[in-house]
Amino acid sequence: MLNLRTARLFAACADHGTLTAAATALNVSQPAASKTLGQIEAALGGALFERAGRKLVLTRLGEAMLPRARSLLQQAADLEAEARRWRRGEAGALTLGTGPAIAYQLLPETVGRFLQSHSGVRLTVRAGAAAELIELVARGQIDLAAAHVGNVAPDPGLVVRRLPAQRMAAAVRSGHPVLSGGALTDYPVAGATLPEALRREPLAWGAVPAGVVCDDYTLLARAALVTDHILIGPEPVVRHASVVHGLIVLDVPVSDRPVEPALIYRKSAPRSAARDALCACFEAVAREGDQHNSPTRFSAAVMPDSENS
Known part of the structure; x- marks a missing residue:
């Protein structure tokens, strides 16, 4: 029977020309090598080598079978190399x-x-709200979630690697009425789907008119740029949007509860060097923050106009 062990002996005999040299190369005894070669030839139904003294010369059958044996060995080597790359996250x-x-x-x-x-690494990225992503992780449908989870108790079957907590912030377009004394409560907000803990609590300035809910901050920032909607979100996001889109960050509290971004994966998932490396990159970028953004901040009225007069 031709398997990896016997294929290695067959190829070594062809490469080295003698059974003794092949046995030495494979670190086996000469009698064991001779016995194995006899078993291969019996299984294949013919001689693979002609013996000229101690020299081995391929027969017609041996010439036909050797490329297949080498192909089997190459596939095994490729498989082992691929496994090593997976383990290293490459x-x-x-x-x-x-x-x-x-x-x-x-x-x-x-x-x-x-x-x-x-x-x-073939990286697939899919977007979604935090609760949806955590459920997909728990079911094993995605390998890793990076989302704002709030300060809720984690599922015991999940690993939760928390990133720095962030307070909520708000921004408006240049010329927005709140910049000249308008009440925040008079204007709708534009924000993403919030973690459950934040959705249960009103904004710091109370109830607001219905606004825009969208899980795309570029669209939300554009909406705030061309309307009177107030953009709300984690402070680093709002600061970045203010720089990119020319919004003005308001110096007002938005919520007493911070958002808490985290990296989440299953405890029972196989060890993945690629996943660990991606987590490390997330953590490094989160620590560094967005230092180059320094937007203009503006204090806005929190109370209705009738109470500010």
Whole structure:
């Protein structure tokens, strides 16, 4: 029977020309090598080598079978190399789910850093709200979620690696009425789907008119730029949007509860060097923050106009 062990002996005999040299190369005894070669020839139904003294010369059958034996050995070597790349995180596939704020703030720089050293990994990114992504992680449908989870108790079956907490912030377009004394309560907000803990609480300035809910901060920022909607979101996201889109960050409290971004994966998932490397990139980018943004801040009225007069 031709298997990896016998294929190695067959190829070694062809390469070295003698059974003794082949046995030495494979670190087996000469009698054991001779017995194995006899078993291969019996299984294949013919001689693979002609013996000229101690010299081995391929027969017609041996010439036909040798490329197949080499192909088997090459496939095994390729399989082992692929497994090593997977273990080191240099190859394979990784599915990441990301919430809207992280997709807008951290994801571009994180993915750029990750792919610099892991370009062989096939990375699939899908967006969604935090609760949806966490459920997909728990069911094993995605490998890693990066989302604002709030300060809720984590599922005991999940690993939760928390990133720095962020307070909520708000921004408006230049010329917005709140910049000249208008009441915040008079204007709708534009924001992403919030974690459950935040959705249960009103904004610091109370109830507001119905606004825009969208898990795309570029669209939300554009909506705030051309309407009287107030953009709300994690402060780093709002600061970045203010720089990119020319919005003005308001110096007002938005919520007493911070948002808490985190990286989430299953405890029972197989060890993945690629996943660990992507987590490390997320953590490094989150620590560094968005230092280059320094938007203008403006204090806005929190109370209705009738109470500010």
